[in-house]
Amino acid sequence: MLSSLSRLGFTFKRLLSLLSTPPKMAYNTEVLRCDPASISFDSASRPVISSQETSAALLRAAKLLNGKETVAFPTETVYGLGADALDAIASSKIYAAKGRPPDNPLIAHVSSHEMLQRLLPHSYAIPPVYEILMRHFWPGPLTLLFPTNHEVVPPLITANQPTVAIRMPSHPVARALIALADTAVAAPSANSSGRPSPTRAEHVLKDMNGKIALILDGGPCDVGLESTVVDGLHEDGNLRILRPGGITVEGIENALRAEMGDGETVPKVLVHRRDFRDEAMEQAPTTPGMKYRHYSPTVPVVLLRITAPPSSVQPQSVQAFVESIVSKRPHGKQMRIGLMVPSDSPLRARMTAFGGVEWVPYLLGRRSEPEVSAQRLFDGLLTLDNMGVDLIVVEAIKEEKEGLAFMNRVSKAAGETIWIDSSEV
Ligand code: AMP
Numbered sequence: 001m002l003s004s005l006s007r008l009g010f011t012f013k014r015l016l017s018l019l020s021t022p023p024k025m026a027y028n029t030e031v032l033r034c035d036p037a038s039i040s041f042d043s044a045s046r047p048v049i050s051s052q053e054t055s056a057a058l059l060r061a062a063k064l065l066n067g068k069e070t071v072a073f074p075t076e077t078v079y080g081l082g083a084d085a086l087d088a089i090a091s092s093k094i095y096a097a098k099g100r101p102p103d104n105p106l107i108a109h110v111s112s113h114e115m116l117q118r119l120l121p122h123s124y125a126i127p128p129v130y131e132i133l134m135r136h137f138w139p140g141p142l143t144l145l146f147p148t149n150h151e152v153v154p155p156l157i158t159a160n161q162p163t164v165a166i167r168m169p170s171h172p173v174a175r176a177l178i179a180l181a182d183t184a185v186a187a188p189s190a191n192s193s194g195r196p197s198p199t200r201a202e203h204v205l206k207d208m209n210g211k212i213a214l215i216l217d218g219g220p221c222d223v224g225l226e227s228t229v230v231d232g233l234h235e236d237g238n239l240r241i242l243r244p245g246g247i248t249v250e251g252i253e254n255a256l257r258a259e260m261g262d263g264e265t266v267p268k269v270l271v272h273r274r275d276f277r278d279e280a281m282e283q284a285p286t287t288p289g290m291k292y293r294h295y296s297p298t299v300p301v302v303l304l305r306i307t308a309p310p311s312s313v314q315p316q317s318v319q320a321f322v323e324s325i326v327s328k329r330p331h332g333k334q335m336r337i338g339l340m341v342p343s344d345s346p347l348r349a350r351m352t353a354f355g356g357v358e359w360v361p362y363l364l365g366r367r368s369e370p371e372v373s374a375q376r377l378f379d380g381l382l383t384l385d386n387m388g389v390d391l392i393v394v395e396a397i398k399e400e401k402e403g404l405a406f407m408n409r410v411s412k413a414a415g416e417t418i419w420i421d422s423s424e425v
């Protein structure tokens with residue numbers, strides 16, 4: 001046991017040194033179209049593809065993955081940058097292309113339950129609560145932590161931890177690609193580390209052009225932000241949400257209540273930082289965005305909250321806020337400010353009434369549609385950034401359903417939070 005651990009430790013260090021070497025070759029990045037509607041799956045989870053163009057693109061991508069190269073592809077959450085998760089050299093190219101810190105582990109994506117089993121220790125019995133979650137939410141934006149099979153999963157993927165994060169994506173292009181490559185695919189978001197995650201192929205191309213071999217363009221992503229990461233391996237039987245995401249806490253609680261029999265204890269669903277803290281985990285960093293800056297466009301982001309501020313904070317009037325921004329503009333230059341607000345927010349009319357600023361609104365759906373806000377968040381940050389605005393102002397939404405994940409991402413993207421006097425809006 002000890003000797004095998006030290007062997008793994010050695011391999012891990014060697015791989016870390018590999019990562020610090022910049023990639024020698026610049027790629028001539030190809031973009032190939034895939035039509036998700038042309039892909040279905042048979043009862044053995046094998047893809048059946050009716051479009052020639054899509055089939056050819058997927059086969060080309062699978063061949064690249066099997067040749068240890070990286071490929072960006074759409075998932076239902078965001079575009080992923082994929083490489084063979086069971087090959088350390090291949091996966092090291094993800095870290096190199098993204099500039100990702102080597103202690104940030106990757107999620108392994110599978111296309112079938114049989115592929116899941118290949119990543120787990122041979123004698124491991126999947127806990128009943130995971131069976132429930134997989135039945136309800138797989139394929140889909142839910143990532144589960146499992147004990148890793150050290151003989152199969154390179155320590156690079158898990159950042160040398162005893163667990164491996166696994167999910168089965170529902171996007172037909174993602175699932176078909178993984179099935180055709182016939183290997184688990186590590187696939188973090190296909191962006192430079194620290195930037196907002198891409199939700200369209202154009203976002204990936206702008207950021208990753210020349211750094212990766214191929215981008216599969218399957219249109220915009222439905223969910224728009226990353227998977228929910230769940231750790232259900234604690235002895236108390238409770239589920240810990242390490243990262244809120246596409247599957248809501250409410251959805252998980254409902255599934256558990258619906259499936260657990262009378263007399264069975266329904267596990268609690270604990271959200272990191274809301275219901276529990278874990279300093280060691282934050283240093284690991286097994287909770288994204290804790291140790292490193294995340295989701296930030298190149299221009300500053302300000303988060304506007306209209307709820308009651310903490311006692312130490314004085315809320316501002318809309319006028320004072322706008323004046324404070326305008327006073328910082330370079331002499332003689334009109335400021336362009338991106339304004340990401342729900343379409344039924346009174347804040348939009350209040351803000352845009354002020355002159356001296358060119359306002360560029362980007363609407364987030366109605367206040368009652370947090371799933372639309374979530375789907376549009378990264379697209380809004382990237383679109384406004386590409387339009388060359390000087391600043392992006394985002395209105396906070398309720399931390400319920402998909403709003404929890406929205407606020408998790410935007411809080412990390414924002415350099416500053418301002419509380420607006422609620423009596424004004
Ligand atoms: P992403 O950057 O979307 O690929 O998500 C990767 C994130 O999943 C990491 O930053 C971790 O927060 C989480 N994760 C991956 N593997 C593990 C693991 N073994 N233990 C805990 N969290 C993990």
Ligand code: MG
Nearest residue numbers: 188189190197
């Ligand atoms: Mg990411």
